[in-house]
Amino acid sequence: MPAPEHTADEVxxxxxxxxxxxxxxxxxxxxxxxPELSITMxxxxxxxxxxxxxxxxxxxxxxxTSGRVVIMCECKYLRFPWILLYGEQRTDxxxxxxxxxxxxxxTGMGAARGVLESxxxxxxxxxxxxxxxxxxxALKKGKNDDRAYATMMKLTDVTFSYADVFDELNMxxxxxxxxxxxxxxxxxxxxxxxxxxxxGDLIVKEAAWGRVNWSAxxxxxxxxxxxxxxxxxxxxxxxxxxVHLGSLMRQYxxxxxxxxx
Numbered sequence: 001m002p003a004p005e006h007t008a009d010e011v012x013x014x015x016x017x018x019x020x021x022x023x024x025x026x027x028x029x030x031x032x033x034x035p036e037l038s039i040t041m042x043x044x045x046x047x048x049x050x051x052x053x054x055x056x057x058x059x060x061x062x063x064x065t066s067g068r069v070v071i072m073c074e075c076k077y078l079r080f081p082w083i084l085l086y087g088e089q090r091t092d093x094x095x096x097x098x099x100x101x102x103x104x105x106x107t108g109m110g111a112a113r114g115v116l117e118s119x120x121x122x123x124x125x126x127x128x129x130x131x132x133x134x135x136x137x138a139l140k141k142g143k144n145d146d147r148a149y150a151t152m153m154k155l156t157d158v159t160f161s162y163a164d165v166f167d168e169l170n171m172x173x174x175x176x177x178x179x180x181x182x183x184x185x186x187x188x189x190x191x192x193x194x195x196x197x198x199x200g201d202l203i204v205k206e207a208a209w210g211r212v213n214w215s216a217x218x219x220x221x222x223x224x225x226x227x228x229x230x231x232x233x234x235x236x237x238x239x240x241x242x243v244h245l246g247s248l249m250r251q252y253x254x255x256x257x258x259x260x261x
Contacts, residue, residue, distance in 0.1 A: 022075035022187045022228055023056050029232050030059045030071075033239040036246075037061055055158050063246030067177040067253055071238065072159045074151055078188025080139045082148045084132035084210040084225060086194040091129040091211065091222070093119040099213075099220050100125075101159045101180040103166045109252045118248055123241035124181055124222075131213040132192065135225055149216070155182050156217030177253055179245060182221060183238070187228040209234050 015021060027039050043058035057073035097109070097119055109115055119125040137148040159182050166176045192207040208230035212223045226234045 017077055022077060022185060025228060026073060026075055026185050026231055026235075027057055029235040030057075030239070033235050034243065036243060037239065055155070059242075061242045061246045063177075064250040064253055066175045067246065067249045069179050069181070069242045069245045069249065070162075071181045071183050071242065072155060072162065073183040073185060074155050075185045076147065076151055076187070078137075078147075078186050080137050080147075081189040081191055082186055082225070083136050083138050083204070084190070084192045084207060084212060085134045085136065086130055086132045086192055086210075089131045089133060089213060091125075091127055091131050091213075093122075093125050093127045096125040096127075096222060099222055101163045101182070101219075101221060103163055103170060103176055103178045105170060105175070105177045106179060106249070106252070109249065115248055115252065118244075122244055123237045124224075124245070129211055131222070132210050133213055133215070135212050135214075138191070151184055152212070152214050152223060153217055155184060155223060156214060156219070156221050159221065160217075160219060177249055179249060181238075181242070182223045184223060184225045185228055185231055186225065190225065190227045 023041055027041055030037055030039050038060045040058045040060070041056070043055050055072050056075045057071075059071035059073065061069045063069055094116060097116070102109075120127060135148045135152055137146045140146065159180050163178065163180060166174075166178050170176055190207045190210070191204055192210055193202055193204045195201075196203045207227065209224060209226040212225060214221050214223050224234075224238075
């Protein structure tokens with residue numbers, strides 16, 4: 001029996017439901033934000049560098065010859081809402097820098113003189129931001145997997161896998177300094193929920209974005225989750241942050257090289 005023919009409209013509808021349109025929109029937002037960023041869709045670590053692992057979108061800023069700041073982005077179309085669960089936790093610049101996925105060559109950067117103070121004004125690392133302790137998929141039916149959990153786990157694993165590959169290359173003589181910033185962009189409803197002790201009840205409201213202190217993976221990691229409706233606003237903040245981090249990385253690399261001479 002011949003396969004049924006399908007229309008371009010059917011294929012387009014399928015693409016949208018699978019989230020591919022989200023990847024194009026996010027890539028376009030970053031492309032328009034700064035000429036200093038390079039964007040790769042469907043980015044992989046090739047098999048020659050280790051296990052082949054793919055991320056939907058990789059946004060890279062070249063800070064110096066050997067230094068890179070990389071946003072690792074997963075894009076999801078939501079069939080059901082996601083909820084970010086908040087307690088009383090707030091971010092701290094020092095701990096945020098310690099939690100960041102990076103090559104071992106950058107281990108001391110957060111504690112370097114002047115760097116920590118500068119991180120206090122950086123969008124990705126500044127102190128005092130609310131930090132959710134979990135992201136969950138709401139209203140899902142039956143025993144379907146929690147796609148929020150699966151996405152966060154995949155992004156955590158891929159991000160640290162990339163860092164591991166560069167550390168292995170550095171052991172072979174490379175001199176790579178790479179800082180990774182994980183991001184999830186969702187096309188669908190995003191909520192945050194917290195408990196109000198005075199009211200004795202949960203407070204739930206729609207959210208534009210949130211920062212999650214994800215601890216279910218092999219290592220703790222701060223992951224930003226952003227609604228596609230607000231991605232352009234977020235991209236402007238993230239781009240400024242990435243360029244700033246690149247300047248700090250460049251200064252740190254230069255000072256490290258000077259000390260080693």
